[in-house]
Every structure is written in C-alpha cells, then in structure tokens.
Amino acid sequence: MSEDPIALFDAWYAEARETEINDSNAVALATADADGRPSVRMVLLKGHGPDGFVIYTNRESRKAGDLAVNRHAALLFHWKSLRRQVRIEGSVSMVSDAESDAYFASRGRDSQLGAWASDQSRPLDSRETFENRFAEMQARFEGGDVPRPPHWGGYRIAPDRIELWQDRAHRLHERRLFTRETGTWTEGLLFP
Template sequence: MTDDPHALFDAWLAEAVASEPNDPNAMALATADAVGRPSVRMVLLKGHDARGFVFYTNQESRKAGEIAANGHVALLFHWKSQRRQVRVEGPIGPVTDAEADAYFASRARDSQLGAWASDQSRPLASREAFEERFEAAKARFEGGEVPRPPHWSGYRVAPERIEFWQDRAHRLHERRLFTRTSDTAWTEGLLFP
C-alpha cells in the first residue's frame, strides 16, 4: 500500500485501462460560476503527474467561463467495473502553450478541424450548420498542418485533496483521503463510509 496519492492513482488508472470498456480516462469536471451555481460535465484526462490532472477544451466554452470566474474545481473518476472512484479537488490553471501545442498536434486531424469548427457551448441552428463549418475548416487547412486555434488550450487541476473510494460489501466502503500539506507532502487519513 502506497502513501503517495499519485502512485496510487496511476495504479488504479492502469487497472481501469485494463478493464473499463470505454474511456477509462473519463472524469466528471465540476465547476461553479461567480455566484456559486454548480455545473458538471464529462471530460477526458489527457495527462497526470505530480503537478496535477490535465484536460483540454475550448477556452470560450461555458466551462472555461466558469473556471475564469471561480478557479477551484472538482474531478470525479468512476470506474464501475472496478467498483472504485477517485475524487480530486483543487485550484485550476492553464497549461503552457508548449504543452497545448504538443497535445493538439497529437490529435486526429478531424478532431483538430473540429476545434476550429465548433463554437463550443453556444447555440447551434442545426447539425448541418456545424457540418458546413467543419467542411470549411477542412478546405481552409487542406494540404497543410492544422494549427492550434487561439481559443483552444488546456487546464491543470493542482490537487489539494484526493480521495480514493473502494466499494465493500454491505456499504462498509473504504475511503482514503490524502490532503496536501506542501508542494511535495501529503497527510493521509480514513473517512467513515
């Protein structure tokens, strides 16, 4: 048993990758606007290390607006087949341009073009309108590289709390809570189920 929450997360994620049928890196991202109204949606984890948990998105989206208004978020990983979940809470900030450029370059071309075509979270008149914008982006970048749009980047959640929840019989679950005490140190305790 490890006392390093990042190592424990890596182990649990590896087990989820081996058993979850779809998107083991899916996580619920909870944000709140400036007056505290919550919002939650699924996003994909695209990187994780001691600095935090990284995902990418359109910076003109609703989630980005809420992040700008309230710089603290929560994440939830739920691996149903493993009967486990991990909760993460902490401040959020942008990744570097170099990180965003590198990840964007690794995406499938159609995903890159989709980032140019989508006004994420804004009203859409019809599916056909979006498909026309996609085709226009395809024509615009035909024969060349697709650069990262200026409104598309990533965020890193720097965890202050990480809770590991393991299902047990009769709802006698196991909950381990790690709380950050410094840049490199954590305290660990158990929570009642």
C-alpha cells in the same frame, strides 16, 4: 499509513485502462460560476503527474468561463468494473502554449478541424450549420497542418484533496482521504 496518492492513482488508473471497456480516462469535471452555480460534464484526462491532472477544451466554452472566474474545480473518476472511484479537488491553471500545441498536434485531423469549427457550449441553430463550418475548415486547411486555434488549450487541476473510494460488501466502503498543505500529503479515513 501515509502513501503517495498520485502513485496510488497511477496503480488504479493502470488497472482501469485494462478493465474499462470504453474511455478509462473519462472523468467528470465540476466547476462553478461567479455566483457559485455548479456545472458538471464528462471530459477526458490527457495527462497527470505530481503537479496535477490535465484536460483540454475550447477556452471560450462554459467550463472555461467558469474557470476564469473561479479557479477551483473537482474531478471524479468512476471505474465501475473495479468498483472504485477517485475524487480530486484543487486549484486550476492553464497549461503552457507549448504543452497545448504538442497535445493538439497529437489529435486526429477531424478532431483538430472540429476545434476550429465549434463554438463550444454556445447555441447552435441546426446540425447543418456545424457541418457546413466543419466543411469550411476542411477546405481552409486542405493539404496542410491544422494549427491549434488560439482559443483552445489545456487546464491543470493541482490537487489539494484526493479521495480513493473502494467498494466493500454491505456498503461498508473504504474511503482514504489525502490532503495536501504546504506541499506535504497527509492521509486519513472517512466513514463510508
């Protein structure tokens, strides 16, 4: 019964990219702070493979603060068009500067400028303040490349649990749970 859960994810993800109208790479990221208070938000998956699932963010944001004190996170993909979801839990590490630089360089210019202009997750007195800061960044980097801000980069969630959930009639769903210990995946089923 055992299969590679990353290969199964790849197949489901490829299908989702064909059937989901918007953001098939949208994933809920759950973190917890030092007191165990949970927080969840939608982010975009920007890479994945056997070593983990990669997202990028401002490293001074609330999620980054949570990850600094609690290096465990959970991801949830929900592909309504396929009636499937994938739950992933694991430990978190920062991706290398080189990997962060490469991804940042691939972003649209306005997204790059926004990374400089935004104090992500912190209080904002007015939209005008943010728009003024964005205009300042446009002027600052006019005519040149926009480098990656030092406070911006990627995180990799290395999975130790992956659950693939498939909708079935009458709520008799199929749930396959993969757990990894010492580098080896084992598979089991969960009651719906």
